[in-house]
Amino acid sequence: MPMPGTNTIDLRSDTKTQPDAQMRLAMSEAEVGDDKSNEDPTVRRLEEMSAEVLGKEAGLFVVSGTMGNLVSIKTQTRPGQEIICERQAHIYLWEGGGISVICDLLPRLIPGVHGVMDLDDVEAAISNGSNVHVGATGLIEIENTHNMAGGTTLSVEQTRAICDLAHAHGIPVHCDGARIFNAAVALGVDPAELAAPVDSIQFCFSKGLGAPVGSMICGPRDFIEAARSVRNVIGGAMRQAGVIAAACIVALDEAPKRLHEDHEHARKIADTLVELPGVSVDLATVQTNIVNLEVRREDVDAQSLCHALDAYDILAIPRSDVEIRLVTHKNVNDEDTERVCQALREVLA
Numbered sequence: 385m386p387m388p389g390t391n392t393i394d395l396r397s398d399t400k401t402q403p404d405a406q407m408r409l410a411m412s413e414a415e416v417g418d419d420k421s422n423e424d425p426t427v428r429r430l431e432e433m434s435a436e437v438l439g440k441e442a443g444l445f446v447v448s449g450t451m452g453n454l455v456s457i458k459t460q461t462r463p464g465q466e467i468i469c470e471r472q473a474h475i476y477l478w479e480g481g482g483i484s485v486i487c488d489l490l491p492r493l494i495p496g497v498h499g500v501m502d503l504d505d506v507e508a509a510i511s512n513g514s515n516v517h518v519g520a521t522g523l524i525e526i527e528n529t530h531n532m533a534g535g536t537t538l539s540v541e542q543t544r545a546i547c548d549l550a551h552a553h554g555i556p557v558h559c560d561g562a563r564i565f566n567a568a569v570a571l572g573v574d575p576a577e578l579a580a581p582v583d584s585i586q587f588c589f590s591k592g593l594g595a596p597v598g599s600m601i602c603g604p605r606d607f608i609e610a611a612r613s614v615r616n617v618i619g620g621a622m623r624q625a626g627v628i629a630a631a632c633i634v635a636l637d638e639a640p641k642r643l644h645e646d647h648e649h650a651r652k653i654a655d656t657l658v659e660l661p662g663v664s665v666d667l668a669t670v671q672t673n674i675v676n677l678e679v680r681r682e683d684v685d686a687q688s689l690c691h692a693l694d695a696y697d698i699l700a701i702p703r704s705d706v707e708i709r710l711v712t713h714k715n716v717n718d719e720d721t722e723r724v725c726q727a728l729r730e731v732l733a
């Protein structure tokens with residue numbers, strides 16, 4: 385894999401963004417303290433801002449989305465319980481098995497349509513623990529937007545429905561909202577509406593929002609205090625973390641205003657791809673900043689297409705022999721999008 389240069393368009397992930405000048409300035413000027421003792425004023429400000437934006441009582445700053453999910457889930461479950469999640473959930477596929485390795489949970493997987501689980505399937509999977517052969521359901525997890533499904537959204541109504549079902553059984557719901565702001569922008573709703581029904585949510589500053597490091601857990605104050613202890617146990621308490629929180633404050637203030645541009649760019653790339661022979665994109669899934677495409681041709685596969693794009697200084701990675709995921713973000717502008725579309729036409733026409 386070549387190293388990205390200044391002219392490189394990196395579509396591998398929205399985690400590849402560079403901090404901008406405003407973020408770097410905020411980082412250099414940040415007032416800091418010992419966050420492990422809850423004494424970092426910049427982290428505290430970020431936690432308060434985040435909780436307010438999501439309409440929750442409190443927030444807890446963590447280093448990554450993986451840690452945000454892990455701490456949220458461990459705080460609300462007991463070893464030996466089951467966790468219900470979608471079959472391609474990020475917590476199940478891509479977080480090193482932390483839900484089992486660290487939380488001691490058994491995943492109960494539900495196949496979704498565009499990442500959305502059917503309520504009847506979820507209800508059928510719920511266990512109240514009365515059968516000694518089956519662990520009780522400790523938590524239901526949803527992902528918004530759903531990464532593997534192609535950045536698809538879960539609406540306020542869908543979120544409410546699954547939470548109502550869970551709560552009727554006394555089960556909490558955690559939302560992996562790594563890209564919850566993308567979801568809110570695409571759905572045209574306030575992010576607090578998407579967060580309102582869930583018991584806990586984590587979102588990432590280092591994806592669509594474009595900051596270099598950090599994620600936030602939000603929820604009720606007593607949950608956040610319990611989560612603070614769990615974060616400490618797994619070595620996630622930081623010291624003068626205000627240096628990174630400062631960039632996250634800029635991201636939270638600025639990025640949501642421009643996420644619609646990333647979605648337009650993804651749509652433009654998808655619209656170009658569907659016109660090209662032997663390539664398919666399910667346009668119904670292109671709702672935010674991710675485009676999943678399939679290449680089914682004799683002369684090109686996912687790997688060779690990515691190699692061909694390297695020559696145009698465009699980075700992409702295959703997800704399988706025939707699948708590629710392209711992700712737009714704040715370092716991909718209108719001109720870059722046009723360059724990507726033109727390269728795809730030249731390689732695939």
Ligand SMILES: Cc1ncc(COP(=O)(O)O)c(C=O)c1O
Pocket residue numbers: 447448449450451474475527529530531560562563588590599
């Ligand atoms: C939906 C989702 N959740 C969680 C994560 C994990 O975030 P991190 O890479 O910051 O640990 C990712 C990362 O891409 C993701 O896409």
